[in-house]
Amino acid sequence: MTQKKQTPEPWRQARLSKDAGFDGQFLFAVRTTGIFCRPSCPAPTALENNVEYFQRVYEALEHGYRPCFRCRPDLGPEDHVAQAGGGQRVQAALENIQAGFLNGHSVDELAVAVNTSPRQLRKLFDQHLGSPPVRIASYHKALFARRMVVYSHRSMTDIAFASGFGSVRQFNSVFRQLFGQSPTEARQILSSTLPMEQKEQNTQLLKYQSPFHFDVLLAFLKSRAIAGVEHVSEDAYWRSFRVPIGRADGQVQWASGYLVVRDCPEQSALGLSIHCDDVRCIMPVTQRVRRMFDLDANLDVIRQRFEQEPLLANGLQQDKSVPRLPVAFDAYEFAIRAILGQQVSVKAANTLAARLVQKAAVATTGDFPETLPHFFPAPETLLATDLSDIGLTSTRQNTIRSVLEALISGSVRFDIGQVFDEFHREFSSIKGIGDWTVNYVAIRGMGMKDCFPAADLGIIKALSAQQPDSGKLTTRQIQRLAEDWRPYRSYAALCLWNQSSATHQENPCTTPDLKPDSAT
Numbered sequence: 451m452t453q454k455k456q457t458p459e460p461w462r463q464a465r466l467s468k469d470a471g472f473d474g475q476f477l478f479a480v481r482t483t484g485i486f487c488r489p490s491c492p493a494p495t496a497l498e499n500n501v502e503y504f505q506r507v508y509e510a511l512e513h514g515y516r517p518c519f520r521c522r523p524d525l526g527p528e529d530h531v532a533q534a535g536g537g538q539r540v541q542a543a544l545e546n547i548q549a550g551f552l553n554g555h556s557v558d559e560l561a562v563a564v565n566t567s568p569r570q571l572r573k574l575f576d577q578h579l580g581s582p583p584v585r586i587a588s589y590h591k592a593l594f595a596r597r598m599v600v601y602s603h604r605s606m607t608d609i610a611f612a613s614g615f616g617s618v619r620q621f622n623s624v625f626r627q628l629f630g631q632s633p634t635e636a637r638q639i640l641s642s643t644l645p646m647e648q649k650e651q652n653t654q655l656l657k658y659q660s661p662f663h664f665d666v667l668l669a670f671l672k673s674r675a676i677a678g679v680e681h682v683s684e685d686a687y688w689r690s691f692r693v694p695i696g697r698a699d700g701q702v703q704w705a706s707g708y709l710v711v712r713d714c715p716e717q718s719a720l721g722l723s724i725h726c727d728d729v730r731c732i733m734p735v736t737q738r739v740r741r742m743f744d745l746d747a748n749l750d751v752i753r754q755r756f757e758q759e760p761l762l763a764n765g766l767q768q769d770k771s772v773p774r775l776p777v778a779f780d781a782y783e784f785a786i787r788a789i790l791g792q793q794v795s796v797k798a799a800n801t802l803a804a805r806l807v808q809k810a811a812v813a814t815t816g817d818f819p820e821t822l823p824h825f826f827p828a829p830e831t832l833l834a835t836d837l838s839d840i841g842l843t844s845t846r847q848n849t850i851r852s853v854l855e856a857l858i859s860g861s862v863r864f865d866i867g868q869v870f871d872e873f874h875r876e877f878s879s880i881k882g883i884g885d886w887t888v889n890y891v892a893i894r895g896m897g898m899k900d901c902f903p904a905a906d907l908g909i910i911k912a913l914s915a916q917q918p919d920s921g922k923l924t925t926r927q928i929q930r931l932a933e934d935w936r937p938y939r940s941y942a943a944l945c946l947w948n949q950s951s952a953t954h955q956e957n958p959c960t961t962p963d964l965k966p967d968s969a970t
Contacts, residue, residue, distance in 0.1 A: 462498065465495075468492070469489055469490065473488045474748055474750075475489075479501070479502045480500050481500045481501075484514065484515055486523060487520075488521040490521065491520060492520060493520055507523065507593060509579070512581050539570075539574050540574050540575060540579065542867030543560055543561075543575070545867030547586060547587050548737050550614055550734045552584065552614075553587075553696065553730065554696020555696070555697070557571065563865055565872060592629075594614075594733055595615070595621065595625065596633075598612065601655035602654035602655070603653070604651060604729075605651075606634065608732075609621070614733060652724055653722065653723045654724075654736070655720070656743075657717075657719045657745075658743070658745045660718055661769055662718070664715075667743060671687055676803045677800070677807070678807045678823050681819070681821035686712045687710070688822060689708065690822045690824065691779065692705070692706045692828070693734050694734075695731050695734070696730070705727055707724060707726030708814070708819065709723060709735060710722075720745070724736070742777050742779055744775045744776070744777065753766070753772045756938075757770060761913060764945075764948075765946055766948075772941055772945070775894075775899070775941060775944060780826065781865075783826045784894060785891045788895070789849050802841055807826060809837065810824075812824055812831060830858060837850065852881060853883070861876060861879075862876045868898075873892060873896070874888050874889075877891065886903045886905050889903035899937060900936055900940060902940070904925045904928040905925050908950035909943060909946045909950070910928065911950045915949075
C-alpha cells in the first residue's frame, strides 16, 4: 500500500463547507458508516477524526468503503479525473484498462503495450495506486457496470458481459460485495431520475461537468466528417465502427456496429446509443466516446491556470471555460486523415477521405443507417487498395504506404496511453512525417494532453501578435513559453488556435518537411 499523505487543509475546508468546486479533486470516507462521498455531499457533516481522504474512487473501494447513495461519487466522471500522480506508465496503463484491455488480454500484454516489464508495471501500480493492475481492472469493471445499471436500460446479462465479467453470477457477486446491493436493487433505487427519452435499450448516459458546449464540438466534427463512415445531423453525431475485443486461438476478435451521440443537457450528460453485434465492444466504444468529447478532463483546474495567463486567456470560450479537446474515435483513422490533409484545405481533405473509403469499399450491413454505408478500412485492407486515382500525389501515397507498413509490422503504434517521446521517435522516423504531424496526431488522434506543435503557423501568429515588439517569434522562443503551460500544453494550443482563427476553420501551419493544414 502507498503511504498515506497528509491531508491538505483546503480539502478539510471544502468538506466542511460542502464546496462542489472540489468535486472530482478528492473524496472523503467516514469510518463510522463505511461510506465515501463527494465534498459536496448533503449528508450531515462528520467529525474530522472519523474522516479519511482519497484522490480516487479506486482507493476508497480498496479500503473497504462503499459509495454514498445520496451524492453518488461513483457515477460521475470524477473517478477518471484524478490522474496517477505523475506516473506516465501508470497513466498509460490506466487508459488501456479503462478501454477494457484486460478484459481480453493479460497483464504481461498490458506491460508490453506501455513499453515496460510486468514486474515494473506491478511495482509502479503499487507505488502510485496502492493496488495491482488486475485489482484496478476489477474495480473499473464494477464501476462501469454500475453506471450502465443506473444510466441505461440494457439487460443485466448484457451489462455483465459488456463490463468484462465472465458470468452473470460473478457480476452479481462482485457488485454486491463492493456496493452492498444487487444490480437490480441499484437500478430500482438509483435510476429514478433517468429521463423518459433515454429509456431505450441501447442508450446510456455519460455524465459530464458543465459547462459543456456540445454545439461547438458538433460543428467541429461536422466540418471534418468522413462521408460514408461518419454523419453529423442537426443534433447528433453518427459513425460506424469496428473494434478489437480480444483474442481467440491466436486471432484478433472484432465487433462491429454503429453509434449515435446526442446531448441531454437537462441531465448534464451525453446520450450514447451503441448498436453492435457483440456487447463486449460496449466498454471500449464507450471509453472512445468519452475521449472524443473530452468528458473526463478537470477543466476547472486548467481554467484556473490559463485565466491568469495573458497569452492564453483570450482563447478561452465566451463563458471563460477551457475549450474541450476533440479527440478522434480512432487514432489510426485520424493519422491517415491527417496525411490526406497535408498541404490542402479541410474541404479537399474531406473529399480525399471519402474517395479512399469508397475505393476500399468495406461495406456495412443492411441494418445500418443509409448515411453509414462503409467502415473505415483496416490497415491491411487499405495497403492492398490502389489509391492512385483518388487525387493523391505520389508523395502522399508513399507516406500512407509507409505508415501502413510500419503499423502492420508493429514499429509504429497508435495505441492510447503511449508516452509521447517514444511515439515521437517511432512516428517521425517515417519519411514524410514531420514534427508538426507527430504532435497533431498525438493531440487529436491519441488525446495526449501535454503536446505542443510549436512550429504551427496559427500558434506563431497568435503569440507573435501579443508580443509585437519581439517581431515574429521563433520556434525555440515559443517552446520556452510553452514550458510554463505544462502539463496542459495541448489545451494551450487549443486556446491559441481559438485566438488565431475565431471560426477554427483555417489554421495553416508548417514544419521543415511538411506544410499541412492544422484544421485537418
